[in-house]
Amino acid sequence: LVGADIRATRRIAAGEALLGALLGVLLGGVFFLVARQFAADITIRDISAFPADLTPDLSLTVLIGLAVPVAAVAVTLLSMRRTVIEPLGVLRQGVGRRRGLWWRMAIPVAGLALLLPMFGTVKGDASINEYQVATGAVLLLSGVTAVLPWLVETAVGRLRGGPVSWQLATRRLQLSGASAGRMVSGVTVAVAGAIALQMLFHAVDGDFATPTGADTARAQVEVDDWGAGGRATQDEIRRLTATKGVREAIGYTSASANRPDAYRLSGDALNATSVPLIVADCAGLRRFAAVGRCGAHSVYLVPPPDGEGAGALAYLTAGGRLDLNTGYTDRYTGTPRLWTIPRGTPTVGSRVDPLGGRMWGVFATPDVIDDARLSSPYAEMFVDLDDRTPDAIEYVRNTAAGFGLGASTSDIRGITYKSSYTHLRRGLFAGAVLTLVLIGASLLVGMLEQLRERRKQLAVLVAFGTRRSALAWSVLWQTAVPVVLGLVLAVAGGIGLGAALLAMVARPVRMDWAGVAAMSATGCAVVLGVTLLSLPPLWRLMRPDGLRNE
Structure with a gap:
């Protein structure tokens, strides 16, 4: 005007x-x-x-x-x-006009064409064109968002019938399917990119993983306490066993002894003849050695595995003498504290401990050697958790905190990963989740704007007797249909990009279905949360005053 x-x-x-x-x-x-x-x-x-x-x-x-x-x-x-x-x-x-498909498909095809010459060429320290890789990946992901509006329009154009809420949602999508597709395009491309990277990480896991040999079926937590003697260790084991969420706790006190003339040695020579001392009750000794009869004042000799303790083997004999004043040090200090291995001490074999190793040395019950005579003793305990108890490991940590400043806990894992790789993979998931949350916030704003634009329509529908629940369900369906189509496209696009990345590094395609499910579920959760947050404004927009117009 x-x-x-x-x-x-x-x-x-x-x-x-x-x-x-x-x-x-x-x-x-x-x-x-x-x-x-x-x-x-x-x-x-x-x-x-x-x-x-x-x-x-x-x-x-x-x-x-x-x-x-x-x-x-x-x-x-x-x-x-x-x-x-x-x-x-x-x-x-x-x-x-009806949306064309050919030019939309040309975008991911162009991205694939950029990545195709690099298949099998990314090995070791080989130099690559980062810009070519980035452009190809961006085109593949952009192709996903380009195809989504066509897919939504084609799919909803064939939907007919159903309950009132379904018909309201499908008709709205048929009239404005493009806007619905644009709203979920961010979720689609984020999920597709995350799936592709999850596939890449899943395929190269073995390059950064190291098997520990630990048996996580026997124990999942290790508790150490420096300075704990044999009797203190048994008390701590009882406290761990009584902790909520603990099936069983086993352990021992470890110390070190040496040849009787160890005071003359230092450095590597002192360490070469070191003999481990393992102090535990009979039940504990049986877990770490093939102990038969066991009672008070029991002592056993456990020879070292092949390749270990060759210098100490000569002093691991019944009737032999050991100096307890050595501890874990390269330098001898103080005066000798000699102890004689009882004559007739039997020799038994070792057993694999929960960490996958075999201990050796002198195995004894707590009443054999006075704690005060041990140098630098420490307790090592293994805890088997009840997986039915939530936060069982936290209860164990709380119990261990009561042992003193020398106590610490650590997880027992069958496989360990390089810390940089672990941080990168965790960061990927956290970044993807945060990105989806931010996209969800944008999605919520767009949905609220659409509801305000339909204020009069919603009020008229309610005035004509449409159930409020039907309108609420229509909003859910209106969001769910594009999201489901978008996630299907995201999974396909993510798998395609992931397969291309794996072909570049000459790795076989290994699907990380857990990662695919996690990212898809996160995307669904974001959209569901957005829909639930939009319901209170929807109730307000259904009021009769929405019929007013100036």
């Missing part, structure tokens, strides 16, 4: 979008600074951070501050291409 032409109208719309984007960037920065203070209270996949760790890079911050307003203006101008605006509130939106 004031004489603005279509260009002026677009400039006005762009100005509104620019102002909103700048305000959004400012508020986003404020929200980030506030949320950063609670970072220490949040843990994702065993990853947490202090507020000081979350300091954004200055160059990336500037890039985001510029990219967000530019993207907002570009999207606004792009969305107005098919909109004709006339005076007096008349608005007509053109009906687009």
